[in-house]
Amino acid sequence: MNSTLSHVxxxxxxxxxxxxxxxxxxxxxxPDSYTWTAKDDLLFSASASNSNASLPFxxxxxxxxxxxxxxxxxxxGAFQITNHGVPLRLLEDIELLTENLFRLxxxxxxxxxxxxxxxxxxxxxxxxxxxxxxxxxxxxTVIGSPLNHFHKLWPGYHHKYCEIMxxxxxxxxxxxxxxxxLALGSLGVEENDIESAGMxxxxxxxxxxxxxxxxxxxxxxxxxxxxxAHTDSTLMTxxxxxxxxGLQVFRDDVGWITVPPVPGSLVVNVGDLLHILTxxxxxxxxHRARVNHLRSRFSMAxxxxxxxxxMISPLPKLIDSLQSPHYPSLTWKQYLVTKATxxxxxxxxxxxxxxxxxxx
Numbered sequence: 001m002n003s004t005l006s007h008v009x010x011x012x013x014x015x016x017x018x019x020x021x022x023x024x025x026x027x028x029x030x031p032d033s034y035t036w037t038a039k040d041d042l043l044f045s046a047s048a049s050n051s052n053a054s055l056p057f058x059x060x061x062x063x064x065x066x067x068x069x070x071x072x073x074x075x076x077g078a079f080q081i082t083n084h085g086v087p088l089r090l091l092e093d094i095e096l097l098t099e100n101l102f103r104l105x106x107x108x109x110x111x112x113x114x115x116x117x118x119x120x121x122x123x124x125x126x127x128x129x130x131x132x133x134x135x136x137x138x139x140x141t142v143i144g145s146p147l148n149h150f151h152k153l154w155p156g157y158h159h160k161y162c163e164i165m166x167x168x169x170x171x172x173x174x175x176x177x178x179x180x181x182l183a184l185g186s187l188g189v190e191e192n193d194i195e196s197a198g199m200x201x202x203x204x205x206x207x208x209x210x211x212x213x214x215x216x217x218x219x220x221x222x223x224x225x226x227x228x229a230h231t232d233s234t235l236m237t238x239x240x241x242x243x244x245x246g247l248q249v250f251r252d253d254v255g256w257i258t259v260p261p262v263p264g265s266l267v268v269n270v271g272d273l274l275h276i277l278t279x280x281x282x283x284x285x286x287h288r289a290r291v292n293h294l295r296s297r298f299s300m301a302x303x304x305x306x307x308x309x310x311m312i313s314p315l316p317k318l319i320d321s322l323q324s325p326h327y328p329s330l331t332w333k334q335y336l337v338t339k340a341t342x343x344x345x346x347x348x349x350x351x352x353x354x355x356x357x358x359x360x
Contacts, residue, residue: 021106021123021124021138023106024136024216024217025216025217027219029219029220030218030223030224033133033134034133034134034135034136035133035220035223035224036133036223036224036225040131040132041131041133041225041228041229043228043229043250043288044228046250046255046256047255047256048255048256048257048258048290049254049255049256049257051254051255051257053254054257055076055078055080055257055259056068056071056072056075056076056079057080057081057262057265058072058080058081058082059081059082060081060082060083060084060178060182065182066182066183067186069179069182069183069186070183070187071186073183073186073270073274073278073281073282073283074281074282074283076249076251076283076285077249077269077275077283077284077285078249078259078267078268078269078270078285078287080262080265080266080267080268081179081265081266081267081268082262082265084265084266085171085174085175085178086171086172086266087171088264090164090167090168090171091240091264093164093168094165094168094240094300095240095242095298095300097161097164097165097212098140098212098213098214098298098300100154101140101212102140102214102298108153109122109138109140111152111153112140112149112150112152112153114141118143119141119143120142120143120144120149121141121149122139122140122149123138123139123140123141124138124139125139125227126141127230127343130228130343131228133225135224135225135226135227136215136216136218136224136225136226136291137213137214137215137226137227137289137291138213138214138216139211139212139213140211141209141210141211142165142209142211143209143210145162146161146162146165147162150162168210168300168302169208169210169302172210172238172302173206173208173304175238175266176203176208176235176236176238176302176304177202177203177206179238179268180203180235180274183270183274184315187278187281187317189315189317189318190317193315193316193317194315196316197313197315197316198311199306203306205306205307205310206235206305206306206307207305207306207307207308208302208303208304208305209303210300210301210303211301211303212298212300212301213227213289213298213301214296214297214298215227215246215289215291215296215298215299216296217291217293217294217295217296218292219293220293221290221291221292224291225288225289225290225291226246226288226289226290227288227289229250229286229288230286230288230343230344231271231272231284231285231286231287231344232269232271232272232303233271233272233273233305233332233335233339234269234271234272234274234303234304235273235274235277235304235305236268236269236270236271236274236304237268237269237271237301237303237304238266238267238268238269238302239266239267239269239299239300239301239302240266240299240300240301241259241261241267241297242261242297242298242299243261243263244261244292244295244296244297244298245258245259245260245261246258246289246290246291246292246297246299247259247261247267247287247288247289247299248287248288248289248290249269249285249286249287250285250286250288258290269285269287270282270283270284270285271284271303271304271305272284272335272346272347273312273332273335275347276312276327277312277313277314277315278315278318279314279315279318279319279323279325279326279327280314280326281318284347286344305332306332307332308331308332309331309333310331310332311329311330312329312330312331312332312335313325313327313328313329313330314326314327326351327347327350327351328350328353330350335350338350
């Protein structure tokens, strides 16, 4: 995945450089460059819903879990899970690592700033270039080994932190594959259906990134945006959020709802590629992050996708004489290039093309 994202990064550079990030702790006011209105983002003014709607909460140890996962993917495109098999001790370790990273002085964090040819390291949200205003957040992306960056941040502790990241990725990889089969199994998809589509039934070769996020205390949270509304360009994203609310997901008939953090639980988002793979049956969920003035918020996202050159298209099992393919066959690399140009309109854009050769 490193070469995939680096290619997109070089082709569509982020205009806000890491060195321009402020020391959020020193700001007692909201700069104009961080002040959002509906003119900056039409969805910004859409507040959270007051309805009783809530994201499905699924215990993976209970019976009929595949049916529940499939229903959540179809109706919401997101759900929370418990009894997922990731040790609480490991979740606490990755949260502590994240907090320690972002509490470093700015000049220390900039030692691990992203370079011109990679998205790995410290910097702004990758979607920042699509908006005129800046987001009240900072991030750190890990693709492959974080050894080089972590050595710059923690010369005496980098091996310990690298071990935590490695163990976290191993658990997340297993969990993502399990969730993938639960979701696809609910649609009657079997191993031979996956293999006939040219993919590995055990998802060997899958690629991933880990995105660490920090949403600092904000003096005027109602006028700021932590992370603007977007869908993920993945098969699936698994998020661990600490005990501070901020994540919101959107559904047309409900509006925005806040996803409350539940100790030890994880949030799962359907990504654009899983939407394509299921011919639009599973919903790629629009989500965002809001900020507050009482407590910093940290989150850790595992962004999981196929090998970068793997062709992805609607599974034949989910297509019949009454339901034609809605999307062409394309690789993750091709889709990322499209997403870097068309952002949240990417699925609509490629749906109008019968072949990926026509997409640019």
